Amino acid sequence: MSMLARIIGLMRPVRWQMALGLALSVAASLANFGLLFLSGWLLAAAAVAGLGGIAARNAFNLFLPAVGVRFFATMRILARYLERLVTHDATLRLIGRVRAWSFERLAPQAPAILARQRSGDMMFRFVADTDQMGQFYLEVLLPIASAAICCVVIVAVMGAFSLPAALVLAGGLAVCGGVLPGVAGVLSARAMRRISHQQDALHADLTEVLQGMGEFMFLGAARTVQARIAGREADIRHARRRVALIEGGARSAMTIITMMSAAGVLAMADRAYRTGALPAACLPMLALGGLAAFDVLTPLPAAWQLLGQVRVAAGRIFALCDTLPCVPAPARPRTPAAPFDLSLRNIGLRYTGARRWVLRHADLSVRQGERVAIVGPSGTGKSTLVNLLFRFYDYQEGTACFGGVDLKDVDADIMARHIGVVAQDFHLFVGSIRRNLAIACPSATEQAMWHALQVAQLTAFVRAEPAGLDTLIGEGGVRLSGGQARRLAMAQAILRAPQWLILDEPTEGLDADTERSLMAALLQVLPARTTILCITHNPAVAARMDRVVRVEGGRFHEAGRVQ
């Protein structure tokens, strides 16, 4: 299916509103044409009647055309106002629909998609590209369709008075509305693509700079990044100048052709008048009507240029959304039930595009309520186990069962209901401590929040802050120390009271005392039925668990039962 056909397909739910917008746009443009057309005739007819003596003056009916002029003037204002209302509303709905549609397709690909895309790229896709796709109706489809309909009607009306004048007008309209914007569109297509590409990269660069400002400075790379951004800006400016030159040229040519066409229409009308086929009062009417006809073409150069940008934006969005999710959604999702035991048999997992198996012929059994330490050298696949359980990445070999059902039959959000995780690269949300806890558990009472903070050994810190639970922690928790941030992430997981709790390096960044108190409180507070999987490099933390499993060579090795 072509790209434009797919965009039009997305517009289906608002098609009636779009059709109404088009009808109003045509009505407003035709009212404008009718107003000038009739005014031209009225002025000329009044002058001719004035020159024709008393009888002619008395016979002249001023009332009916004056009503027509008022009708067109009122209709033009009303139709334009309603058109803006309807078309802008349709556009906003369309943008919302495109965003919801792309989000629905991208969500199952997370977080694998971030392994391939820069987050700035994704941000740009969601904001600018979806916006541009939504603007396709208002800025491209509407002006082109409205201009085409109006031109046909106007040429037909002119033809009723003088066929040669109508043909001259049709020629002028075709050149100004089709040929010139088309040529301008083709000439500026490369520059438009360049602008889109560079803006895309610029957004990604800027997002990266904002996220990693400190690191760029520590690494002494700030100047290099600055130069790259300045280079992109210069490139965009250069391409914009070229587009403006082409558009300016097209608009100038349109003005010249408009004048030539109006003069041509007048010449044809004059010839008809001389042969007696047209009354004198119709001459200014046709000339003014001819000029008014070109008004409908004014938005076309911009519309043709934008068409190129919409194609690029839609191409990027569709390419992203058409990527198959690395974990297919189960055809008939099933829900795990108690006891929430895990059994992995002969598991083989390698990441998309990677040649190396991270896990191969791996077996692991964990019964509900067990507390298991997962240890092993860095990069051997400990965190990969979390990715597998959360259905972020799929395994290619073996079978995995959780709560009595095959993992491939379980949706990722169902797994998230049963398993709480404090990942190594956890994320805190901008706002207060209360907001972060409420995101983890919207129904949590203030008392429950304090309890979770107490287990996570954060009460002393939060109580010492004047704003307490409403203390702001900044983007990603920048106002907290590494250890405090990790403990807040831990409090989030505790608050959700999941059947399984996976902790990836829970005590990283903590001093020995806090580490001891945290692990003791956690083990004491969590119900006996809560399974804990604790990924750690810390022997003291591993020793607090019931069992130790070592990950090495792609397999899980039972490293002993802790006494």
Ligand SMILES: Nc1ncnc2c1ncn2[C@@H]1O[C@H](COP(=O)(O)OP(=O)(O)OP(=O)(O)O)[C@@H](O)[C@H]1O
């Ligand atoms: N999203 C990913 N895409 C591709 N490869 C990945 C991805 N995540 C991890 N890997 C690779 O898989 C291997 C295992 O990574 P994993 O994060 O599971 O190691 P780990 O044992 O948790 O290490 P550490 O103790 O350092 O946290 C590594 O070689 C890593 O490069």
